[in-house]
Amino acid sequence: MKHVEFAAATGYKSSLTLPRAPMLRQDIWKSIPNAEQLADPEDVFALAWRTHRAMSALGLSEKTVEQYTKGGLVIILDRHYDAGTDRYSDKILDRLVGERRLQYEQGQTTRALYQNLRKSAYWLREMHRTGNITVGRIPNWGQREPVEPFQTLLKEFSVSAERTMAKTSLKVARSAVRRFLFELEDHGFSTLSDISPINVNRCVTSFTSHYAGGLGSAISCVRLFLHFLHERGLTATDLSLSLPELVAARKMFHEGFAEDELDRLLAHPDRDTAIGKRDYAMMVLAAQSGLRACDVVRLELGSINWRTREICLTQHKTGEPLSLPLEPESGNAIADYILNGRPDTAIANIFLCHTGVTRPLDARSASAVISRHMKQAGVPAERRAFHALRRTFGTRLLQNEVSLELIQQLLGHRDMNSMKPYLSIDEQGLKMCSLPLLFRGEVGGRR
Structure with a gap:
């Protein structure tokens, strides 16, 4: 204090540079930005704190907000602090996401961890630029492109x-x-x-x-x-x-759901709730039509002809038109959701997301819905999710001696070879076709 008074009184300027105070690392879980930070549009902690709160305001689940915060915002804050700054930096953000993408491409981290960081970084940048965040498809972040030509x-x-x-x-x-x-x-x-x-x-x-x-x-x-x-x-x-020819891959017979597993799965959604009505309608429709998840979520209100009880759509995977009969159980479940659970919106898609901004459900979310109900209903995963409903449909047709040509048409495949892997082994049919096992001494009638 005396040194300061002396300098002020004498006008003496010391050439000694005082060390900078260490960067204050604020915890997004425990700290709240002060008024000065909130008024500063470049304060990275205030931006991260606002982004964290905006995630909850979008209607994201508590678990999802935690994933994006721990796997994204906290890492971004630490990287800024490690660089010795509390000012928002696009360069730090780009470098961090680029490093994580490279780790993902090299198999050093998972897609989920990369996506958590990438989405959090996108929202933080959006908060910095607009003061808000929105739900939507995240554009590619610094994706490498081939050189010319x-x-x-x-x-x-x-x-x-x-x-x-x-x-x-x-x-x-x-x-x-x-x-x-x-x-x-x-x-x-x-x-x-x-x-x-x-x-x-x-x-x-x-x-x-x-x-x-x-x-x-x-x-x-x-x-x-x-x-x-x-x-x-x-x-x-x-x-x-x-290019060398690879050794033929081992063929896997993809299993669907057993009858008791399918019953437990369909009985699990709480059909007194809007989400339960939606989940049940999607599952029973997939089980009775064999539609892919990408086609189920793209169904629109006009895709169903209620008079003829028919579903008409263009398949997302093949681009081919497909018409299927609408079974009564599926029709009743879809009607119940539309009339008693679906949000009142101008969106044409039948199945909608019920958290955050109202928007069409995507195929990945639909698959996650099935996985969640499987886990809660005690149905083993065994590499099965939404697509297992399609395999179940194909297997039931095979067990009822429906011709392969008709199964191919109902599954919407262009050729027979694309259809066969979806049909699981008919265990009872194999037992009927099996030959008795002969002991070595009995071959040719000799003992």
Whole structure:
């Protein structure tokens, strides 16, 4: 204090730089920003605190808010404090999300952890720019794109593949080809002229490390891309021939639900509540129609002809039209939800989200609904979720000796090979077809 008075009285300015006070790390769970922080639009803690409160105001569950806060906002705050600043920084946000995305792509973290951080960062940025947050699709964050001419080639391949591929298959193909093009770039190739079969194999070998599953499908997509390049006259040889044929994958028979499991599952939703009515209607419809989750959530009020008791839709996966009979139980459940549970809104989709802003339910949420009821009803998961209802439908048709051609039509598949994996093993049918086991000494009538 005496030193300060002396400096003020004499006008003496010391060249000594006093150390900066350590950054105050505020806990979003325990601390509340003061009036000065709330009035400062650049204070990162105040922004994070507002974002945390806005999540609850959107109607997100307490568990969801906790996931986004612990897995996102807290990490973002710590990164700012580690950088020695309490001022909001787009650069810190971009760097953090970029690092987490790279970890996800390299298999060092899960998709859920990456998404929690990415969504929290998006909402924090939105709060900084607009003073509010909204529910909606989060755009890609700093996603890497191929360099030219690879980017143009990818677009041309996608346009060509649209004629023969379903939307979901095209999305898988684009992702696999992008990854392959990144490997070419990382190996020092920026044009097609220097690429040889050996180089293709090297890139594919490195490319495989990014796939814990689905590698065969990814390599098939790359093979299609390389063949496309040759057909366009862009490569002297057909480089697709240089890719090795993979060993045939082990075929899995996908099991649906047993009769008692399906009964427990359908009995679990509380049909006295709006959400219970919705969940029951979705489950009984999927079990009686075999519709995919992506098609169930896209059903609109006009998709059902109540006079003819028929469902008419265009399948999201294949783009093909499909008409199915509406069973009485499904019709009654859907009508009960529409009349007594569905929010009053102009949205055309039948099945809506009941938390936060009213919006159509998406396929991932629908699958989560089934998983939640399975767990609560004591139905073992065993790699089953919404799609198991579709498998159950196919299995019941098979057990009732419906022809495979008709099952194919009802499941909405383009060809027989796409339909067969969805049909689980008919255990009783196999027992009827089985041959008795003969002892070695009885073969040929000799003992």
